[in-house]
Amino acid sequence: MARTSRKANRRHPLATVVLIAIGLAFTGGGYALFSSTATADTSTATSQATVEEGSKLFAANCATCHGMNLEGTTAGPSLLGVGAASVDFQVGTGRMPLAMQGPQAMQKPPQFTEEQTAALSAYVASLSPGPSIPTDSQLTENGNATNGGELFRINCAMCHNVAGAGGALTEGKFAPELTGVESKYIYEAMLTGPQNMPVFNDHNITPEDKRDIITYLKYIQNNPSPGGFELGNLGPVAEGLFIWIFGIGAVVALTVWLTAKSN
Template identity: 70%
Template structure:
């Protein structure tokens, strides 16, 4: 075999590095195509305004909510109308498990949710399609990156009288209560704009979206920051701390008095 033929054969062979490069390029383009398809599918599924979501929500609403709230959201003797509540109210009430209601009482109790997030969004889409109301909040206000100091001040002014300055909740009248704020940023924002249960509505004229973002940031800071004074006693404030001091402090004094009396006798 001539040298020219050998050189031609070597030139026609594919080196190991070339094979690796081709595989890498193939995987790159395959992964990119899959990511684009996946993102497109996720966006279509999460689009609360899509007809597919509305149709799915109508079926879920008819099966789980229409008995009490009416087929056309008109309400009944045992449940209020949902006309005008918007997607935010449905996302909050159903997403926190308060609805469907487990039992009648002063107010709905938070419990494990019975629907997936996709199903909750679908019901919210259906209710929003029938009447105008507060929408699900924009994600840019839920990033917990606002001004925590301003949020803490706003929370003390507007919320602490019911929810406690640390967001630990508190008792109201007639068996009602302000729950501890352990919700997601979205549910906290939705509670502010819909006023569930006995809570007032804080629309954008009361608290701007940026103010709500600051409050959510302050609550996240409180939640993630340990008590610098040691055990926080549930962060229930001076009443709980005073009760703790009276029960254990006076109990210790009485115990020492009894011990000294018994020893002297």
């Protein structure tokens, strides 16, 4: 408990504002999942002990903003119906609990261990059903990369860039880079639509399609560009900067050598 209070003290005074913003995100996610006809089942395998552990963690770390019964407060959204997938994504990638105010919750080293995250997810899912954490069989990376690539370009590339390098949104928000993100979290993000990302439910992008998208992302991540270093995959801006700094730089250095009188 001492640890928890220390964390609470560390919060920035403006954290409330952020929590409201994030709360809104959760509300949206909650709505989305509530009205979804695709009701994901809660894991029945979760032991009662895990749920109890999660309950304690929730009361200590999350209830201040999200309410004791997930009902939400002015500081944070209701978590009813967000499901285990959403909790796993937000807590597992370190986005929750919030560290500071900002346009959107930033990814950071997770605050809880895997067991604690699982317990929190189980607890939230036990109170109200929602999308569950994808199973390993949904996350295999041997799907159809061609289909995944096409779907990625149509549904994701406009925000995340064709190579998953990320991109800007309005008012300081951004779509994060996807390189190095675990398959599980990519899947959960599509399913739950964290922050300002739209929800891609299983009717829009089927579980097979999601697997294909992950397959595609892992393909381009694991097969380095045949052309050599990728310059951040930022496209012509990075290329232009490179030629002006290194191309022109090298050429000018050599012209100076070429025209200087020899010793």
